[in-house]
Amino acid sequence: MAYVAIADRDNAHALHDPQSFLTKYIWSQDHKVIAIQYTITAIAIGLVALTLSVLMRLQLGFPDSFKLIAPQNYYQFITLHGMIMVIYLLTALFLGGFGNYLIPLMCGARDMVFPYLNMVSYWVYLLAVLVLVGGFFVPGGPTGAGWTLYAPQAILSGSPGSRWGIVCMLASLGIFIVAFTMGGLNYVTTILQARCRGMTLMRMPLSVWGIFMATVLGLLAFPALFVSAIMMTLDCLAGTSFFTPAVSSMGQPSAYNGGSPLLFQHLFWFFGHPEVYIVALPAFGIVSDLLSVHSRRHIFGYRMMVWAILAIGCLSFVVWAHHMYVSGMNPYFGFFFATTTLIIAVPTAIKVYNWVLTLWRGDIHLTVPMLFAIGFIFTFINGGLTGLFLGNTSVDVPLSATYFVVAHFHLVMGVSPILVVFGALYHWYPKMTGRMLDDTMGRIHFWITFIGTYMIYLPMYYLGILGLPRRYYAWDKSIQFIPPSVHTMNKWITISALFVAAVQLLFLFNLVWSFFKGKPAGGNPWRATTLEWQTPDTPPVHGNWREKLPVVYRWAYDYSVPGAKEDFIPQNVPPDKLSPVGHAQG
Amino acid sequence: MNIWVAFGVLSIGVIVWFLLIKRLHTRTWERHGSSVHARNARGDIGQVDVAPARIALWVFLAVITSLFGLFFSAYFIRMGHGHGAENGISDWHSVSKPPILWFNTAMLVLSSAAIQAARRALKFNQRTRVSSYLLAGGAFAMVFLAGQLIGWHQLRDSGYGLTSGPAGAFFYVLTGVHGLHLLGGLVVWLKTVARMRTRAVELIEVRLSIELCTVYWHYLLLVWLVMFALLLFT
Numbered sequence: 107m108a109y110v111a112i113a114d115r116d117n118a119h120a121l122h123d124p125q126s127f128l129t130k131y132i133w134s135q136d137h138k139v140i141a142i143q144y145t146i147t148a149i150a151i152g153l154v155a156l157t158l159s160v161l162m163r164l165q166l167g168f169p170d171s172f173k174l175i176a177p178q179n180y181y182q183f184i185t186l187h188g189m190i191m192v193i194y195l196l197t198a199l200f201l202g203g204f205g206n207y208l209i210p211l212m213c214g215a216r217d218m219v220f221p222y223l224n225m226v227s228y229w230v231y232l233l234a235v236l237v238l239v240g241g242f243f244v245p246g247g248p249t250g251a252g253w254t255l256y257a258p259q260a261i262l263s264g265s266p267g268s269r270w271g272i273v274c275m276l277a278s279l280g281i282f283i284v285a286f287t288m289g290g291l292n293y294v295t296t297i298l299q300a301r302c303r304g305m306t307l308m309r310m311p312l313s314v315w316g317i318f319m320a321t322v323l324g325l326l327a328f329p330a331l332f333v334s335a336i337m338m339t340l341d342c343l344a345g346t347s348f349f350t351p352a353v354s355s356m357g358q359p360s361a362y363n364g365g366s367p368l369l370f371q372h373l374f375w376f377f378g379h380p381e382v383y384i385v386a387l388p389a390f391g392i393v394s395d396l397l398s399v400h401s402r403r404h405i406f407g408y409r410m411m412v413w414a415i416l417a418i419g420c421l422s423f424v425v426w427a428h429h430m431y432v433s434g435m436n437p438y439f440g441f442f443f444a445t446t447t448l449i450i451a452v453p454t455a456i457k458v459y460n461w462v463l464t465l466w467r468g469d470i471h472l473t474v475p476m477l478f479a480i481g482f483i484f485t486f487i488n489g490g491l492t493g494l495f496l497g498n499t500s501v502d503v504p505l506s507a508t509y510f511v512v513a514h515f516h517l518v519m520g521v522s523p524i525l526v527v528f529g530a531l532y533h534w535y536p537k538m539t540g541r542m543l544d545d546t547m548g549r550i551h552f553w554i555t556f557i558g559t560y561m562i563y564l565p566m567y568y569l570g571i572l573g574l575p576r577r578y579y580a581w582d583k584s585i586q587f588i589p590p591s592v593h594t595m596n597k598w599i600t601i602s603a604l605f606v607a608a609v610q611l612l613f614l615f616n617l618v619w620s621f622f623k624g625k626p627a628g629g630n631p632w633r634a635t636t637l638e639w640q641t642p643d644t645p646p647v648h649g650n651w652r653e654k655l656p657v658v659y660r661w662a663y664d665y666s667v668p669g670a671k672e673d674f675i676p677q678n679v680p681p682d683k684l685s686p687v688g689h690a691q692g
Numbered sequence: 693m694n695i696w697v698a699f700g701v702l703s704i705g706v707i708v709w710f711l712l713i714k715r716l717h718t719r720t721w722e723r724h725g726s727s728v729h730a731r732n733a734r735g736d737i738g739q740v741d742v743a744p745a746r747i748a749l750w751v752f753l754a755v756i757t758s759l760f761g762l763f764f765s766a767y768f769i770r771m772g773h774g775h776g777a778e779n780g781i782s783d784w785h786s787v788s789k790p791p792i793l794w795f796n797t798a799m800l801v802l803s804s805a806a807i808q809a810a811r812r813a814l815k816f817n818q819r820t821r822v823s824s825y826l827l828a829g830g831a832f833a834m835v836f837l838a839g840q841l842i843g844w845h846q847l848r849d850s851g852y853g854l855t856s857g858p859a860g861a862f863f864y865v866l867t868g869v870h871g872l873h874l875l876g877g878l879v880v881w882l883k884t885v886a887r888m889r890t891r892a893v894e895l896i897e898v899r900l901s902i903e904l905c906t907v908y909w910h911y912l913l914l915v916w917l918v919m920f921a922l923l924l925f926t
Contacts, residue, residue: 219744329759346861364783
């Protein structure tokens with residue numbers, strides 16, 4: 107059997123269409139169905155995390171009025187909120203959801219190269235989510251160690267859920283990593299091997315580049331979490347002392363001896379920092395495409411953007427200890443990591459400049475996806491600039507335990523990627539379902555989310571500069587250095603958070619309502635150039651391209667080409683179909 | 693320490709840069725020497741004969757490298773950073789290595805060699821030879837795993853249980869993780885052997901599986917040799 111390049115395989119090579127409901131929608135090996143399964147699961151577990159954050163905010167804003175949660179619940183909620191949002195929602199949604207949906211369509215492939223592995227990846231992810239949720243029902247409840255699960259307090263009695271809760275958490279993370287590795291092998295191999303004819307790497311849309319690099323980061327960084335999860339589980343269950351030093355817990359000396367809590371922090375953050383970019387790089391890529399499509403202008407500095415993605419990816423492995431300035435590690439480390447941290451700002455700034463320059467003199471359409479994309483730029487700059495403060499050791503030390511950090515990381519790696527998720531859902535929903543999301547509901551959703559976000563997090567910067575400590579269940583009114591304005595401001599933040607949380611329900615309603623009642627979208631409602639909009643069917647059928655795979659002749663950003671008949675030239679339009687002046691770059 | 697980090701980063705950077713430049717120009721749909729290739733000769737170093745599974749295996753090896761690399765660095769950090777280490781009273785006491793590990797190492801080398809021989813026989817289309825070498829390779833690997841289990845028992849009986857100290861705990865964890873990876877390889881090996889038993893299956897259809905098994909086996913041998921050296925000398 108001679109080897110046939112994937113780009114040359116006809117439909118006979120492709121899988122047979124699944125027939126029954128079960129194989130089509132449940133045990134599906136179709137990347138589009140798996141993507142939607144990932145998305146729905148991630149949003150569902152994300153709603154749990156959203157509810158937890160509302161409960162926490164009610165406690166912080168109105169500690170006297172609501173007696174909904176006890177102190178240990180507060181720590182459990184804070185832990186689960188962080189872990190779910192970062193890993194089970196954002197990572198899964200960007201890579202499992204958008205990665206699965208966009209990679210084969212944007213690269214012009216019929217499916218992922220290993221469809222069966224892809225299906226298993228989803229079901230293992232679902233198992234990870236179920237084990238995580240199972241943590242709520244074990245004796246002692248879920249772990250309350252903080253989302254960083256620092257040793258030794260995560261496994262010592264005194265922390266909530268230090269026996270079964272933490273084991274559920276670690277098991278769930280381990281299972282998640284297995285699922286991610288299966289998915290990740292697929293994404294990388296598909297991008298490298300299954301691109302259609304003419305789709306060189308330097309013609310790929312930036313979304314695919316972002317997802318690709320994020321997957322590579324995930325594949326290399328998640329093992330660090332895996333290693334620490336295995337060793338911590340052994341500390342907890344088998345009584346080894348990898349991370350746990352000799353401690354007296356609740357007055358009783360424990361059997362532990364000599365373990366290194368710093369080792370856990372190093373391992374955790376060796377995963378934890380690339381994780382920031384596992385979430386951010388797909389957002390960077392997707393937002394580049396949204397800005398380009400909706401401003402009818404090619405992305406500014408495409409090559410620079412690709413190299414910036416690669417540079418950020420490589421640098422993200424040498425900055426982890428900037429999370430550990432106050433951990434008691436060698437101060438010379440702080441100097442090294444502060445330097446690398448500031449260096450990573452350079453490619454990031456290049457990307458921001460290029461986004462703004464893409465908009466410059468563009469024909470900007472303020473559609474809902476575009477609003478979210480522009481909102482992302484603002485939020486990312488706001489969150490990113492405060493990162494420069496925290497990246498410097500001497501400034502970080504006084505700010506590290508305050509709300510300044512809460513505001514910084516929520517804006518830069520919470521809200522910014524989530525805005526892109528929303529923008530991307532508004533953008534690609536028509537391709538996924540064949541119907542547009544409702545525009546009015548979309549605009550209400552955007553403005554309340556966007557402005558509400560600022561009403562939540564800008565005051566937190568102020569609280570942080572006042573020195574308000576984070577991780578507290580309540581601040582006693584008699585504490586001298588906390589002025590009364592802090593309590594007023596906390597009420598304000600809570601009320602804003604309630605509005606933002608409520609409007610997400612409107613978005614969910616929109617997702618369901620538009621599926622049945624939305625305006626029919628047609629094949630290419632945004633008049634975009636990339637391949638996913640050129641499929642013969644909308645939503646694309648199994649195999650995506652009917653008999654013949656597309657052939658690509660140009661880069662993904664031929665918008666407003668001088669002399670061309672229309673203001674966009676799809677990637678698969680051959681040069682001889684254009685007028686002579688319409689010859690494009692790429 | 694910093695100098696090592698910087699050196700590591702630099703060398704990784706150079707390798708990544710080289711691979712990227714190489715990959716950025718590949719066109720997976722083109723064959724070497726085809727007419728399409730001749731027309732686009734400039735800068736085109738595309739390889740089509742690389743099957744997706746081969747790429748996936750190499751990516752997977754990168755993942756495992758990261759995994760074992762992190763285990764090894766955790767090993768070093770725990771060795772140097774234990775309580776009181778700066779005063780020279782570390783709680784790290786090296787364990788006595790069960791002598792059976794030498795025998796196990798020999799088994800794993802033989803296993804790797806047998807699978808390599810199977811791959812070689814594949815080139816000459818000698819079906820029975822491929823089959824017997826493949827079986828021998830798997831059998832040696834199983835002996836290795838059994839030997840590792842015996843090694844665990846010997847270590848425990850000589851007083852170094854899981855909770856005896858960090859060196860003992862790391863011994864179990866490292867060898868355990870390595871063994872699990874070999875076990876995963878044996879699953880693929882078993883599938884390949886089962887396919888070989890079916891007469892209808894042509895030799896060429898299992899070629900890729902055998903080639904990938906060879907790569908994986910050699911890789912796990914390498915990991916074991918590094919790990920064994922680490923355990924012996926500390």
